[in-house]
Amino acid sequence: MEAFEQFKTMFDQKVGGGTRAPRGDVRAAVLALLLEKPMHGYQIIAEIGERSGGSWKPSPGSVYPTLQMLTDEGLLKAEESGGRKTYSLTDEGRFAAEAEADKPAPWETSGSRESARGGGLPKAGLDLAQAAAQVGRTGSPEQVKEAVAVLEEARRKLYSILAQD
Secondary structure: OHHHHHHHHHHHHHHOOOOOOOHHHHHHHHHHHHHHOOEEHHHHHHHHHHHOOOOOOOOHHHHHHHHHHHHHOOOEEEEEEOOEEEEEEOHHHHHHHHHOOOOOOHHHHOOHHHHHOOOOHHHHHHHHHHHHHHHHHHOOHHHHHHHHHHHHHHHHHHHHHHHOO
């Protein structure tokens, strides 16, 4: 598992990655989502992750303070139901969200580095690394040998893509 974490860190650095987005993007994302329907914090986090294709999943530590800040600004109201706060836009919040509605959705631009440099490539690379790590942990010697051959072939194919005009 340590090798996987090292690979992930290295991959994120080389591809320009990580999944962190500026705080303003969280604000814009919250307003855009709540323009569609009321949601609670976890729904907002999950929806951003889904709409970004997994390239951006804001942490609760960025979403919940943003929700509180927008509530303090009078753009959101919170209603407690079943032990959860569900947030919805106030009239002022709806006006602010609609003013931004003509811009690309934040989850479409959150991975601008990823978009410019390969779309879902970081996620695909990490998924491949996880599968390779699983084979390394639980596979038989023959399975490991076969997996090495597959990875070497994948590496060759990736370089051949770069060689094309």
